[in-house]
Amino acid sequence: MSNGQTGIPATIRDVAKEVGCSIATVSSVLNGRGRISDATKEKVREACKKLGYFPNAAGRNLRNRTTENIGILFYPSCARIFSNIFYSEMMAGLEEELTKANYNLLLAGYDISTNSSDLPKFIREGSVDGVIMLGGCPDEFKQQLADVPLPFLLLDTNLEGMPVDSIITDGFQAELMAVDYLVKQGHRRIVMFRHRHENYNEEERGKGFLAGAKRHGLENEADVIRVATNDEAVEKIKELMKDETPVTAITAVNDDMAVDIMHRLQLDGINVPDDISIIGFDDIKLARDAIPPLTTIAIDKKRIGKEGAETILSRIKDPGQPTRKIMIPTSLVVRESVKSL
Amino acid sequence: MSNGQTGIPATIRDVAKEVGCSIATVSSVLNGRGRISDATKEKVREACKKLGYFPNAAGRNLRNRTTENIGILFYPSCARIFSNIFYSEMMAGLEEELTKANYNLLLAGYDISTNSSDLPKFIREGSVDGVIMLGGCPDEFKQQLADVPLPFLLLDTNLEGMPVDSIITDGFQAELMAVDYLVKQGHRRIVMFRHRHENYNEEERGKGFLAGAKRHGLENEADVIRVATNDEAVEKIKELMKDETPVTAITAVNDDMAVDIMHRLQLDGINVPDDISIIGFDDIKLARDAIPPLTTIAIDKKRIGKEGAETILSRIKDPGQPTRKIMIPTSLVVRESVKSL
DNA sequence: ATTGACAGATAAAACGTTTCACCCTATGTT
DNA sequence: AACATAGGGTGAAACGTTTTATCTGTCAAT
Structure with missing residues (x-):
């Protein structure tokens, strides 16, 4: 990519050929595993740069059974949430932390993505490692919830008495x-x-x-x-x-x-x-x-997002851990709309 | 999934075993290819339902060299765009059309995702089939644009004189x-x-x-x-x-x-x-x-989104086609803030 | 000289699909 | 009887990774 290669992206095999080593070696260098000499490491890194190589997500996903994607499910719809300024900072917090942890954000509106009572595509097809739901949790979804074979988090709402992670405000x-x-x-x-x-x-x-x-x-x-x-x-x-x-x-x-x-x-x-x-x-x-x-x-609001990111990542790491209900404190902001009598 | 199977999702192999046929047959049925008898088709469909089988995205992506994801790149950041109500309807239009076409939406803020002057992760790693940029196109990105090996669209802004698809308002x-x-x-x-x-x-x-x-x-x-x-x-x-x-x-x-x-x-x-x-x-x-x-x-605004979706999908189908600059007309809405003198 | 330990590297399997080339059988045609 | 055709189906390769088990030297210790 970076220096006018042909349109088709380089693979790990191209890098290996360039360096004159095996693809296993390249992979080891890139993932910091195995014992590779410093000289080889350097050569591999250079070849990657030269060829504009980045590991292909699909290949990695398939092998690792992991997607590095988090699904954000908006209820009732993306539009309804977007237009609510309240959520923008929550999203900012989510984005910041998840990006930092090297995850992508996948978006879907609950109503539009789940016609015919299916789960959203990105859940069905295993395109995400976890799901965060924003804007509330409709009754129809509560049943489906048991079928979601993934870490799941409710942001800014709660299912009382149910073992579902939530970030809520007090x-x-x-x-x-x-x-x-x-x-x-x-x-x-x-x-x-x-x-x-x-x-x-x-x-x-x-x-x-x-x-x-x-x-x-x-x-x-x-x-x-x-x-x-x-x-x-x-x-x-x-x-x-x-x-x-x-x-x-x-x-x-x-x-x-x-x-x-x-x-x-x-x-x-x-x-x-x-x-x-x-x-x-x-x-x-x-x-x-x-x-x-x-x-x-x-x-x-940003903190809600950040705690949410942390929570889902933690659950992905350790799915067995006990349910979390994290309560974010609030504060009174005194301005000018209240008069002292 | 749908009837309390074990947590690990069924694969095409499980379906084939259930039916007593080859995985090629299952795939053929699901993709409507090849010649398969109606009886077998029925059996396959039933087995899929029974096992809660859906084709795994990573497997499909790898084989098809296609991701069924569209990347939405916000400039300068998700938060800045989210909080601008103007974009919510555009997103709604995008979401509606792309979901209908069976695509997922992947989100990133330009500034946060492209530290160290790399392209955003989802572009680097080939996680999307096309990219739509919203909120403007920064100068730094104009250079990088040549390196984006993907269908690319500017929504609600334009790079005059450059061969980049755009949806703009007049x-x-x-x-x-x-x-x-x-x-x-x-x-x-x-x-x-x-x-x-x-x-x-x-x-x-x-x-x-x-x-x-x-x-x-x-x-x-x-x-x-x-x-x-x-x-x-x-x-x-x-x-x-x-x-x-x-x-x-x-x-x-x-x-x-x-x-x-x-x-x-x-x-x-x-x-x-x-x-x-x-x-x-x-x-x-x-x-x-x-x-x-x-x-x-x-x-x-919704129409901008819809035209955008149509345009990127069309370019994905036929990357060679000439550049489109689609101009969305506007209309004057007379309310009460103007006085006739 | 033999052994052991270790550094450095690799071959091959596996992840879950799709599709191409092929096979087999039954049916029709000459 | 020989041959073509079509219907129904399958084996195997390929997509791009990661990782395990293994291999080959080299060197120090016995």
Whole structure:
């Protein structure tokens, strides 16, 4: 390749011929095995450079029964995940660590790749050494999971009670912390808004909020958690602000929701934080750039990716090890969307 | 796999043994080659199902000298691309078509995967049948390009004058169209804002704007295109609005910039579109959701992906064919950020 | 002189496919 | 009866690696 050889790439045999040794010798040098003289080593390396030789993946895969590929399975689809900025840093963490460990990333959307209830192609055909699932784990897949003959990891979600490795964030603690903070700022009536969407993170965050509310004796204010669309949330907030004991602060299940609600309220002449305080979750760019900047729960998304990479690599090395559930801590980022009463 | 076999996957030999035929027969059935009786075909298919057999990719790759993988090379990095919502639909288009054609997607960031000026691993080791580059093509890579012994495609950017397949959008026509529209709405002083960033799309859009300005005799208003950060742009706009012939409309090189500028202006009490009109470019979600909704140039991003998939597959089939430069048309989406004077 | 140890290198098998060339049998044609 | 043809199927080679077992010298110790 590197110096205008013919289009067809050099093989280990070409290198051996160039050096005048056996292919076993070349392989030994390249893999640092066996006893080869320094002189020969040097000659082999030079020949490789000259011929632009790199070991062919298919050959190595076949012989080693290993692919040096990790499959990333997006649920529900690549597009849905890509467009969610939240995942970009997680992917960055994954990419960084996996590349460092000399693995390729293979991508597939769960829905598009698994028509006819087959597993995705790269699992079926043994093209990967392990699979990381992002974006949630659909029920249909839970059954199939037993059939996946590969190291498997759930990123940013969890299958409670099931022996599956997961990297998760501590949404429970985080919301607890958020409520504590709001109470400390003098808020007495606080409501959380979340989406209809059922998923591990939403559930955990909800539980955390509830626990926080209880801890501070706020739970008798019924309906402390509201399931709503953003539109509905805005309407509800306006209502609740007119109650005898008006709502003074809300928590949203993520920054997307928080910022959107905030903007809509502002357009209706409601000031944040003067009229109402808001806390988000995730600490995505949107939260930093919002006006006013959003107080929110920060997650180290890149770290989720890195821990994920480490976990799957470790399981590939030692498939028998006990299941890991790694909990990534969160932190409260105080900006300007919460007012002290 | 599918019915609790041992962890080690069945091979073609296992299937042959189960059926009582040769592996050649099994292969023939699975690939629809050779003359095999219907009875035998049926038996083979059943055995495959029973044993959960799928042809192993490494074996097939080795024999066929084909990988059924397409490499996606992101510049500068996966993360930078992921977080840009603009690319999500392009990826969706790619994924849809490539998956349909039975290809896997392999991912790498250019910067992270090509340390030490090597090509990315998946190119070096022959793990892909073709490469699609997204996000631009850095100068360093232009040299290396000659060494890539593979079908190669640039998505959403172009190397002018070089024989490289590209799918591009017609930024020139689009900005021309934008200027036409603004003039028709009565605007006489229009300025375009773009970033310092050098890239094909920015250049094309700039040229288009300039051509539009000239066509309407607006070019004598010097400095019709401004290179600026968003902050600088906002300041400049405020100045230009105070000129003897004040600016009444601006065009931004993309929606991100347009919406950000719009929001900043609004915070300074400047009304869009009453005080100034704005047109963006790309038609991302942000543009639809902005308040007021942004008038912008729409690109069919998914189509870019689909055409890209088609193009690379076609080149894989017939590497000798002439270079393609496919231009995707754009359209003006009229919303509410432009006022008719 | 014999043995042992060791450095340096290699032949050959194996990984799981696909396909080419061939074989065998049955059927039809002259 | 001799021959062609077609249907059904198979053996073996090849794809590019890695690794195990083995081989050949050389040198030091006995």
